[in-house]
Amino acid sequence: MATVLSVSGSPSASSRTNRLLRHLDRRLTAQGHEVIPLDVRTIPAEALLGADFRHPAVVEATELFARADGVVVGTPVYKASYSGVLKALLDLLPQYALTGKTVLPLATGGSTAHVLAIDYALRPVLSSMGAAHIVQGWFTLDKDITVHQDGSLTVAASADGALTQVVDQFSTALGRTPVLAATG
Numbered sequence: 001m002a003t004v005l006s007v008s009g010s011p012s013a014s015s016r017t018n019r020l021l022r023h024l025d026r027r028l029t030a031q032g033h034e035v036i037p038l039d040v041r042t043i044p045a046e047a048l049l050g051a052d053f054r055h056p057a058v059v060e061a062t063e064l065f066a067r068a069d070g071v072v073v074g075t076p077v078y079k080a081s082y083s084g085v086l087k088a089l090l091d092l093l094p095q096y097a098l099t100g101k102t103v104l105p106l107a108t109g110g111s112t113a114h115v116l117a118i119d120y121a122l123r124p125v126l127s128s129m130g131a132a133h134i135v136q137g138w139f140t141l142d143k144d145i146t147v148h149q150d151g152s153l154t155v156a157a158s159a160d161g162a163l164t165q166v167v168d169q170f171s172t173a174l175g176r177t178p179v180l181a182a183t184g
Contacts, residue, residue, distance in 0.1 A: 001032050002174040005068035008039045009075035009086025016145040017108045021074040023153045024106075024167050028072075031171050038064055040089045048088035058092050065093060070102040070174045073126065077109035077139075081121040090125060099130035104170040105137035108145065115139040135173050138166045 006025050010017040018039060025035045038061060040048075047055035065071065075082040105122045107114070118137040126134055140163065144156035155163060 001034060002069040003034045003036065003067055004028055004070045004072060004174070005064050006035055006037045006072045007074065007086070007089075008037070008041070009073065009083040009089075010039075011041050011083060011085045013039070013041065014147075015076060015108075016142055016147065017074050017076045017106075019147055019151075019153050020108060020140060020145055020155070020163075021072065021106070023155070024072065024163065027164070027167055028171060031168075033070075033171065033174065036064055036068070040083075040085045043089065048085065048092065051092060053092060061089060062093055062097070065097045065101075068101060070104070070170065071098065071131075072104045072106065072170070073122065074106040074108070075122065077107050077114040077117045080114055080117055082107070082117065082125075090129070093129065096130035098126060098132075100132045101130075102133045102135065102170065102173045103131040104135050104166065106166075107137070107139045108142055109139065110142050112139075112141065133173055135170045136166055138162055 006021050008018045008021050022037065025037060029035050043057040043061060047058050052058060075086050103126050105118050105126060107118050118139055123134055140159050144159040146154045
């Protein structure tokens, strides 16, 4: 069983990005992984923007990265790049915080014009932080993520199949063969 840190770089608690990550967390948990969610927006802004490396929330986040075997990084795409709140956290982590880790980059956005943000904005940063293996990422269109009144989530079939595949590849890269055909 691997420990997976699932990082939401969305500034909004009710964002599609955040809900999609938690949906994928359930699949990883069902595959036997311990999943620890980290919503960057919960780290106090003064700690992130003031670069307070000693703030307890920053210290805790740094420890979570150190503890993880794998990291899922999810972000909404703004102006063809990952979110500022995610950048603020990544800037506070040690230079090689991802050394030896398997990483799955995910992004959401309103247009396919932003699909390359994973490869041209996020992946280079993750690589520079020492990630041992960055698996194929995935970009999901906002329109393919439906949040229902009860808080449940539905992903369009075309996107859901691709997400299942990248999550299963990530799970395999962590050293555990996925045993589920689908999650509910």
